[in-house]
Amino acid sequence: MEPKIIARSAHIMSRRDISAEALKVLYRLHGAGNIAYLAGGCVRDLLLHRQPKDFDVVTDAHPGQVRSLFRNCRLIGRRFRLAHVFYPNGAIIEVATFRAAEGHAELQAARPPRHAHAVKTHDGLILRDNLFGTPEEDALRRDFTVNALFYNIADFSILDYVNGVHDLNLGVIRSIGEPRVRFTEDPVRMIRAIRFASALNFRIEERDYEALAAMAPHLARAAPARLYEEILKLFFCGHAERVFQHLQRTGLLGVLFPEFERWSVLPEGQAALSRTEAGLRALDEWRRQEREVSPALCFALIFGAYHKAAAVALARRGLPPWEALRAATTQHLTRLAPRLQIPKQVVMRAGDIMAAQPRLLERRRRDVEGLPRRPWFGEALAYLEFVARAHARYQDLAGWWSAVARR
Numbered sequence: 001m002e003p004k005i006i007a008r009s010a011h012i013m014s015r016r017d018i019s020a021e022a023l024k025v026l027y028r029l030h031g032a033g034n035i036a037y038l039a040g041g042c043v044r045d046l047l048l049h050r051q052p053k054d055f056d057v058v059t060d061a062h063p064g065q066v067r068s069l070f071r072n073c074r075l076i077g078r079r080f081r082l083a084h085v086f087y088p089n090g091a092i093i094e095v096a097t098f099r100a101a102e103g104h105a106e107l108q109a110a111r112p113p114r115h116a117h118a119v120k121t122h123d124g125l126i127l128r129d130n131l132f133g134t135p136e137e138d139a140l141r142r143d144f145t146v147n148a149l150f151y152n153i154a155d156f157s158i159l160d161y162v163n164g165v166h167d168l169n170l171g172v173i174r175s176i177g178e179p180r181v182r183f184t185e186d187p188v189r190m191i192r193a194i195r196f197a198s199a200l201n202f203r204i205e206e207r208d209y210e211a212l213a214a215m216a217p218h219l220a221r222a223a224p225a226r227l228y229e230e231i232l233k234l235f236f237c238g239h240a241e242r243v244f245q246h247l248q249r250t251g252l253l254g255v256l257f258p259e260f261e262r263w264s265v266l267p268e269g270q271a272a273l274s275r276t277e278a279g280l281r282a283l284d285e286w287r288r289q290e291r292e293v294s295p296a297l298c299f300a301l302i303f304g305a306y307h308k309a310a311a312v313a314l315a316r317r318g319l320p321p322w323e324a325l326r327a328a329t330t331q332h333l334t335r336l337a338p339r340l341q342i343p344k345q346v347v348m349r350a351g352d353i354m355a356a357q358p359r360l361l362e363r364r365r366r367d368v369e370g371l372p373r374r375p376w377f378g379e380a381l382a383y384l385e386f387v388a389r390a391h392a393r394y395q396d397l398a399g400w401w402s403a404v405a406r407r
Ligand code: ATP
Pocket: 039, 040, 041, 042, 053, 054, 056, 141, 142, 143, 144, 147, 148, 186, 188, 189
């Protein structure tokens, strides 16, 4: 299949928007006679006038050839598929060789590396052509049409195998191929669809949306560690409030956070929904301000209202309020483990943040001395600030503690 080619004069992507390091990599590869494209998120973002997070390069040069072209280059990945080119200013450009679809990600993960011996003896120079593919195959293996565009350094054109430019203009997230098939191959794509739709303010194509609702339970098959990483990206995308709505509507919320979802539809949970939403808005606002938000603080914000409700029940059984908050938080986050492997330190830290809240309110002498020295104090105070603003209470208190901490 021939791609649509959008000539330099017909699109807005300019070399001025591409990092100097990415350009160097592209020119070096091209100069050595290889195909060299920018690919994926950076092309999408530049065509939308957005600042890309990073620049990814794809080429027909094999990893060993890439390495021989760059001094400051390391091959990474279990199967040596990627090259990282390092620059003194800290920039890292990822260079991947075109590859074909690999089938089920889960099966791949479980399978031992192919040709393990050959990999060791011949390093990256082992050319496993069964892994590599054509530019077209590389476009088609990607998740969504808007993520599958190439920018060709040879003539500054855009190559479009999947009608991605059309979808960019429409503002649509659309799977490449049959959504149900693509979500079965890799259920994490469901979370990614919601992330891109939320971050770009795109709509999710109808068939994709139906597939999300139908396939939601499949998310349980995704590797918990990988799912954890994608969930963080999801809630840190700057539009957690939209994300939450998509999760609710598609049923993914119940798959990811079953207890929370069950509570959220009870009268008690519905009454507290505005507090959950306030937590998500605070998260988004802090991201916009480029304020550092730890994963623990993120989970504290999302589930704060739920954990408080659960703590009330525990306190009735005799736990002091701070211990009840800690227990409600850590127990719930720990129980998410089969789906979502939240690291233990993150769970503990979220518990610390919540347990600190009653003590921040009480301001006992001992705490005034001790709390500001605790490693979690900044996060606990940030949570208090959020509560203060969301409920227009304790405002002076957050300021007071900040002043104490600065003393
Ligand atoms: P971001 O700007 O958030 O980094 P991105 O589009 O660059 O978004 P990445 O996760 O960095 O997303 O992945 C880079 C590219 O790799 C994607 O644009 C997509 O083409 C492809 N890709 C990533 N994950 C998958 C997946 N699970 N299935 C298919 N293609 C994927």
